[in-house]
Amino acid sequence: MGRSRLLVITRMHYGIQAFFVAGILTFYLCFLLSSSRKSTETHSFDPVPSSSIPEPPPDGDTTRVLSKTPRIVLSDARIPGAPCFLYLPRGKHDMVYIDNIAKVKELSTWRVWDEPTPSDNRDAIVFRPVEGKGMGMVARRTILAGELIIAERPVYAQRKTLPRCSDQNTMNGVFHLAAVKDLSHTSREAIFSLKNSKTGYHPLSGILQTNFLMLDITEEPDPDPDNQFVGIFPLLSRANHDCTPNSHYFFNFSSFTGEFRATRDIPRGDEVTISYTYVLAPRTARQAHLRSDYSFTCSCAACRLDAKNAEASDDRRAKIDQLVEEITPGSSAWRKPSYEKMKECLKMVEKERLDIYRAQILFYGGTLLLQQGDVAHFLQWMKRAKEEYFRLEGEASPAFKAVSTTLQIWPGGSR
Numbered sequence: 410m411g412r413s414r415l416l417v418i419t420r421m422h423y424g425i426q427a428f429f430v431a432g433i434l435t436f437y438l439c440f441l442l443s444s445s446r447k448s449t450e451t452h453s454f455d456p457v458p459s460s461s462i463p464e465p466p467p468d469g470d471t472t473r474v475l476s477k478t479p480r481i482v483l484s485d486a487r488i489p490g491a492p493c494f495l496y497l498p499r500g501k502h503d504m505v506y507i508d509n510i511a512k513v514k515e516l517s518t519w520r521v522w523d524e525p526t527p528s529d530n531r532d533a534i535v536f537r538p539v540e541g542k543g544m545g546m547v548a549r550r551t552i553l554a555g556e557l558i559i560a561e562r563p564v565y566a567q568r569k570t571l572p573r574c575s576d577q578n579t580m581n582g583v584f585h586l587a588a589v590k591d592l593s594h595t596s597r598e599a600i601f602s603l604k605n606s607k608t609g610y611h612p613l614s615g616i617l618q619t620n621f622l623m624l625d626i627t628e629e630p631d632p633d634p635d636n637q638f639v640g641i642f643p644l645l646s647r648a649n650h651d652c653t654p655n656s657h658y659f660f661n662f663s664s665f666t667g668e669f670r671a672t673r674d675i676p677r678g679d680e681v682t683i684s685y686t687y688v689l690a691p692r693t694a695r696q697a698h699l700r701s702d703y704s705f706t707c708s709c710a711a712c713r714l715d716a717k718n719a720e721a722s723d724d725r726r727a728k729i730d731q732l733v734e735e736i737t738p739g740s741s742a743w744r745k746p747s748y749e750k751m752k753e754c755l756k757m758v759e760k761e762r763l764d765i766y767r768a769q770i771l772f773y774g775g776t777l778l779l780q781q782g783d784v785a786h787f788l789q790w791m792k793r794a795k796e797e798y799f800r801l802e803g804e805a806s807p808a809f810k811a812v813s814t815t816l817q818i819w820p821g822g823s824r
């Protein structure tokens with residue numbers, strides 16, 4: 410077979426492969442943006458009041474034990490389909506998981522509870538007061554980019570939206586007090602020692618609302634609001650916010666651990682921070698959100714910039730935001746920006762030090778480059794995306810897995 414013919418066939422083969430691979434990637438991407446956005450928009454949930462609420466029993470205790478091993482407690486015997494408290498791991502009572510009865514039963518059979526949590530580098534940090542922020546997490550030595558700082562199971566986890574009677578609300582804390590009642594003393598102490606930044610709430614409900622982090626309790630990140638989960642972690646919940654965070658929170662579904670990894674080198678003495686808000690929003694919007702949901706005024710480096718530099722920073726963040734919208738499949742703003750425009754945006758990400766978006770742009774942008782037939786840059790960007798996701802989220806990351814699979818099936822991709 411002549412060389413030119415072989416080249417044509419190879420190109421055709423590439424073309425067909427590009428079509429399928431781009432299709433598979435597009436499918437994955439639809440799940441992934443919601444998850445990465447979710448991980449920055451952390452806390453809060455709203456009770457769903459029941460319409461007809463019978464009177465509570467005279468002793469006021471509406472709970473009923475459904476099973477001793479594993480321990481499952483119905484939160485409210487008055488309403489059908491009331492949430493249940495499951496205490497895990499079996500027999501040790503170190504964590505409470507709250508959900509409908511079917512999900513609670515399913516979770517009680519998971520093997521993960523018998524497995525150890527991944528080993529981390531928590532010795533690299535110290536928890537101490539940080540001026541103007543309460544407690545915080547500070548590096549005791551240089552923490553290298555990609556280091557797994559903490560991997561920890563929650564002590565409290567729940568589906569975000571649960572049906573509850575209106576007499577079990579955040580003001581009286583009845584529901585939350587009942588949920589933590591059967592936890593070990595250590596876990597209860599860990600929860601009650603966390604910060605409460607909410608006024609008008611029962612102290613326990615306030616603590617939960619202040620400290621919740623999002624959990625992904627499904628194999629694939631699920632954008633459905635009814636399938637979102639939140640949890641409380643004794644150590645991770647101590648991290649303070651920064652609009653240019655130096656660490657990334659990821660919920661590792663396979664080990665059921667919340668994890669922080671350094672997104673860049675963190676020098677000794679620096680605070681380890683995550684983001685509580687949408688960091689691509691303008692400074693005023695970020696600050697308003699942090700004030701209303703977390704009761705503090707952010708004074709991070711990005712928020713302290715003078716007017717001229719703040720405007721430039723807002724402008725870069727807005728451009729990154731717009732580009733991410735444009736390259737996200739399923740987005741109403743979806744279009745095909747040029748390679749040059751996407752490269753320019755990566756420079757802005759560098760300037761703003763928003764490392765999580767570098768990974769996303771390389772991944773989503775790489776997929777677009779493939780659709781446009783630019784195989785060389787596609788491969789280059791996917792290889793970089795793989796490194797970036799590994800650094801940010803480790804091997805369990807759905808994005809890391811998706812990129813790795815793509816590279817495995819692509820000729821020359823695994824080199």
Ligand SMILES: C[S@@+](CC[C@H](N)C(=O)[O-])C[C@H]1O[C@@H](n2cnc3c(N)ncnc32)[C@H](O)[C@@H]1O
Nearest residue numbers: 542543544604606620646647648649650703705
């Ligand atoms: C999840 S807790 C973080 C740990 C908390 N600092 C503590 O003492 O346990 C969230 C609360 O910490 C405080 N906080 C977090 N980030 C902050 C920041 N950048 N500046 C000031 N306060 C902050 C606020 O009171 C916020 O409501």
